[in-house]
Amino acid sequence: MNDKKISKEAPENILKCWKLSGTAEQIYSTAWQVNDKYVLKRYEDLETLKKNAEMLTVLHEMGIPVAEIIPVPSGDPYACCDERYYMLSKKLPGNSETDIKHEGIAEKMGEILGRLHLAFRKCEERLELWDNSLLDEMNGWVAESLSREKWLDEETLRSAVGNLQDGYDMLPRQLIHRDVHFGNFLFDHGEFSGYIDFDLSQKNIRIFDICYFLTGLLSSQIGSGLDTEEWLRIVKDAAAGYERWIPLLPEEKKAIPYVMENIELLFAAYFNLPEQADFRNNALKMFYFVRGQEAQIHKMLEE
Structure with a gap:
């Protein structure tokens, strides 16, 4: 055989x-x-x-x-x-059952992601992966989806993409995980035990990963877990943990809420089937939430 x-x-x-x-x-x-x-x-x-x-x-x-x-x-x-x-x-030890509200977990997640990005830098020369651009996606298939399906007014999209585009070329690019959530990061008795699922890994702006993780927390906790102040504290702590390994540029700190917003609009475009309407609406809700917290996010990251 x-x-x-x-x-x-x-x-x-x-x-x-x-x-x-x-x-x-x-x-x-x-x-x-x-x-x-x-x-x-x-x-x-x-x-x-x-x-x-x-x-x-x-x-x-x-x-x-x-x-x-x-x-x-x-x-x-x-x-x-x-x-x-x-x-x-x-099989790696541990599981993905981790509560972001536990003291120190947000900062630990930032550190875990920073260490992964350092490792990615070292292995980029040995790996040939898709070289992608969030900005190109927003100006490409996301804009086409909006033109076709009218799930948001075009002025709002132009404003969000314009904020992302301002300084986009200054944002460092590298290999990223692209699917950062607790399901792909394992913990064993409170200690980090392993990374899994690199199916979506690609080259892109490096803050995509931390932004994806933080907006994902909002989506999964909607109506039940995190209030606004808790989430903003988590944003601050996760960024601080990441910076223990990789300092964030001022341009990156400025861009973080804009990257978050565009990720949610990307999801809104992705969920285009009638049976996915709730997912699209949730993404749009998260977009408007983050938009309303831009000033607070910038303040948190500057402290």
Whole structure:
């Protein structure tokens, strides 16, 4: 039998490619936990898998806490089944159940992200990844979506993009994670234990990651967890933690609320199906919330 192919897609059968047996418990729509030791992940696109595998390999070699890939006996990092691809890795300790309101967690998250960005800098020369631009996306497919679907008045979009464009060329660019939330950052008994899921990693402005994380907290806590003052404190603490590893330029501190706003407008454009209306409305609500806090955010970052 070719150890990169198997006739059935059931996870227990896929594991035969690695000569493993046991129970596969589904933890996400495309991932299974195997024997509490491994994680099996399914990919539809081989190039995405290869990119993720390459990044995990480089980061692991650098001593960064990421999942270690288990190759099939032939040495390949994946197995193939019915035009789908599977990668097996060792399970990292810990989980993603972390409360941002606990003392020190926001600052710790900033530090964790700063350390990751430092590692990304060192491995950029070994990795070829998509070179993207938030500004280009806003002036491109996001503006086209608005023109087509009228989910926001065009003057508001022009204003938001104009704020982003002012000084955009001064914002440092590098490899970023692009999907920073607690689901992708693991903690074990309160201590950080590992980074996961680099599927969306790309080159972009580096403050995209911290802005994405902070606006994501608002979205997940809407109506229940964080009030405005708590969130602003978290913004300050996360930035302070990040700056323990990478100082933020004045241009970056000025741009942070504008990047947040444009990320939310990007999401509003992305959620374009009728059944996604609630997600679009939530993104727009977050956009207006951040817009109303621009002065406070700038004040917090300058203290």
